[in-house]
Amino acid sequence: MTLQHIERPIGIGRRDGGNGFGTEALRLAGRASARILSRYGLLLGFLALWQVAASSGWVNAAVLPPIDAIVAALWKGLAGGSLLGDIAISLQRAGLAFAAAVLVAIPLGLVMGQVRSVETALDPILQLFRQTSALALYPVFILLLGLGEASKVFVIFWATLFPLLLNTISGVKEVDPKLLEMARVYGARRLTIFRRVVLPGAVPSIFVGLRLGATTALLLLIASEMIGANKGIGFQVMNAQYNFQIPLMFAAIVILAALGLIANQALVSLQRRLCRWSNAVG
């Protein structure tokens, strides 16, 4: 047997014999707060600057209300329930559109990445559609589907489709041909190769598409709700601005930002679970 030099990560912290528990805990706490400060310090500073600038009259508080006024408006809207209906309808629109885009784009992308003739036939029209802004097409969708839910969901679906589709296609096409050849050597048939090599190999790229798609869905959600809606977070942003309820407007913007962060975080943790191999670097 030969010896192999093996490097393994060391998971246990070294403990110096002489130190008491108290100093150890203090040092750990110090290190933890240093970590938080280096990561969130700039953000906290930004918020503090905003608060000071708005409450001391450096900026017009009617346009940039202080943080505490925004938090109060947010609390009132959530606890009082007036914003909950808007959140629900917005989630429904974005969720439906996103789910439909996933159901269409991933299977279609898997086929297009595998079967050259399908890709050749569909690519020109997809490139044309992709380069045409979904917002430019929104009036067309309104003409076709009316000003109700259908056109809103459809425009979100439309815009979400492309990042998902293109990333799925490239995920399939970028699977290492050497791995495909390896599977072939062991006698794997086309379907087995697809299931055991192509599909898992494309998952990271599909997740890139999912995350881009989620961002796109929220973006189009707001745009569509700003035109011809009477409910939804996007509508609230516009409506509060018209009525000069500026803290409420910022509260709605904060909700949007939170939705984006939550969606992204959910996808990231799902990816971590499905792709443990890709971040299991020793």
Add this chain to the structure above:
Amino acid sequence: MATARGGEVTIRDLSKSFALGGRQLAVLRSLNLDIRSGECLVIVGASGSGKTTLLRILAGLEKADGGGVAIDGREIDGVGEERAVIFQEPRLLPWLTVLGNVAFGLEVRGVPKAEAEKRARFYIALVGLAEFSDAYPTQLSGGMAQRVGIARALTVQPEILLLDEPLGALDAMTKISMQEELARIWSEENVTMVVVTHDLEEAIYLADRVLILPKEKGGAARLIDVDLPRPRDRSESRFVRYREELLREFGLH
């Protein structure tokens, strides 16, 4: 572990050429060769001499233009269950553990997962990676990853093991220890082994016979018997003489 089960290769009038800038470039010209059951044949030759092409034809990954290859009397057409290939890169699936990768070959051949993993564990132990069964490929060094590739090929218990510059990407120290390991595995597994390499010392260390492919047109392939006891000693005078003989073949001595 296994007894000799065939694995005899007959190569007749094999030729292959590639189109290169509008011209046909012949890499193999009517090659005839018999590979004996259970022997270790090492193929050397300058780059462009067609050694990797020959191995890929034996693997069934490329088609010859003329002539043919028979294994135990049967003409081959594409890949086959009696052969396994070890490539220069380990070609592991990054989303599978060592165990999953080694069992992969058996699983795609329809062996139930439990049975495949049981056999995989045996060969993982054989290449000395038993404690790394649950590790992912990104956690392994180059030499360890290549051993996983070797274990995967052995797990399907091929009659013929085809190795395409299997140690070409490893550092010098790892390479020497892996050569020893390959020689050991070959003697234990009683498998026919065909190795392509450009490392002449590796050729002499492993081979029963060395096939030297000619570079220029009209040159003939040459076979050299390596008549040395195993395990081989690189510093022994006869080993050194074989090395000088091979170097002369390449006009380097």
